[in-house]
Amino acid sequence: MATTKSAPPQADHRDADDPRGRRFDSPLVLIMLLLLVVAVQGPIRRALSAPVMESWMTVFVAVIVQALPFLVLGVLLSAVIAVFVPPSFFARALPKRPALAVPVAGVAGAVLPGCECASVPVAGALVRRGVTPAAAFAFLLSAPAINPIVLTATAVAFPHHPQMVLARFAASLLVACTMGWLWQRLGRTDWLRPPAHPSFDGLSKGAAFWGSVRHDVMHAGGFLVVGAMAAATLKAVVPASWLHTAAHNPVVSILTLAILAVVLSICSEADAFVATSLSQFSLTARLAFLVVGPMIDLKLFAMQAATFGRGFALRFAPVTFTLAILVSALVGAVLL
Structure with missing residues (x-):
């Protein structure tokens, strides 16, 4: 009776070009990073003890510690308003005449205590609601710059220059209203793409709230760290x-900070x-930094293009940038 011999087990030979042959899981990567840190801890310690690094760490930690409470509070309040206050409320509160609705909407930006990440989707919701x-x-331009959280943070950051709060409020509101009137006069409907529905539609209030909080914390917190690192590096x-x-x-100073x-x-x-850490620059230059940033920066340009279309962003952003610089210089000359 013939017996069938089973083939001997063969080793699992993977092709050298097969990416599955070189798999790294998270624990392995973590262990390798820890071993690397232990191996070079001496040079790292010496580098961190250098005077330039001590100065860098001091400025970095100071900016983060001062700004983080305002960032968290603003994100929480922004999520509350974005989720629990219906966008139709703003539509009912605005005058029917566009020329009057613009300044009212600009002043209404003070009721959204959040960063510019929250103002873009809210502005898109307003357009969808008519x-x-x-x-x-x-509203899009004024909300991140004149809300109570931002103005309070500005007062805390500039305790010896309280006029900076008034200057920031006046310059930001003037730019926001002027841009609204310019769009009303010169804007064309084919430049504006109807905004899509928010990503949190259809979720429960609690899920939408925490989704908004996570989104804003991840975006705003990351940019805060990058900004603190840049400020520390400059110093x-x-x-x-x-x-x-x-x-x-x-x-040059105004253009540089803008x-x-x-x-x-x-x-x-x-x-x-x-801005307060950039003490080499004048108050007017730092005002330009505070007015330009909440209205047009790299992330805002991307968000505006995604919400209203690239054609809109390519026209809206340069005009906003130029007007913000001019108004900052004017307001700074008068109030600072």
């Missing part, structure tokens, strides 16, 4: 002579603490 786009855009690494050269020229506000993309609840 609010004139000019008023919605005035500790960039030669003081460079900053003084830019700061001593009124025009561009820096666009690049850093800091949450409006935290930008005042970054």
Whole structure:
């Protein structure tokens, strides 16, 4: 009787080019990182003890500690309003005439105590509910800059310059209303794409609330860390002579901080603490930083393009940037 011999077990040979042959799981990566840190802890300790790194860490931690409570409070309140206050409330509260609805919507931005991440979806909801786009855009620009959380943070960051709070309020509201009126006069419907529905539609109130909180914390918190790192680097690494050269020229200083506000993309609840650390620059230049940042930066441009269309963002952003600089210079000359 013939017996069938089973084939001997063969080793699992994977092709060297097969990516499944080189799999790293999370524990393995963590162990490798820990071993690397232990192996180079001596050089890391020496690097962190250098005077430049001590200065960097001091500024970084100071900005984070000062700004974090305002950021958390703003995110929580923003989520409450975005979820529990119906967008139709704003439509009913605005005048029917667009010319009057623009300044009312600009002042109404004070009731949204959140960062610019929250103002974009709320403005999109207003447009969907039938609010004139000019008023919605005035709200979009004013809400991150004149709400109570941001103004309180500005007062805390500039305790010796209380006029900075009034200057920020006046300049931001003036830019927001002017942009609304400009859109009403010159804007075209084919430049504006109807905004899509929010991603939290259909969820329960609790799920939408925590989803909004997680979204804003991840976005705003990450940009806060990046902004604090940039401010610390400017203070500790960039030669003081460079900053003084830019700061001593009124025009260059305003343009420098305006561009820096666009690049850093800091949450409006935290930008005042970054601005106060840039003490080489004049109050007017730092005002431009505070006015430009909440209205147009890299993340806002992406959010506006995603919500209202790229054609809108490519026209709206440059005009907002230019107008914010001009108004900041004007208001700074008068109030600061």
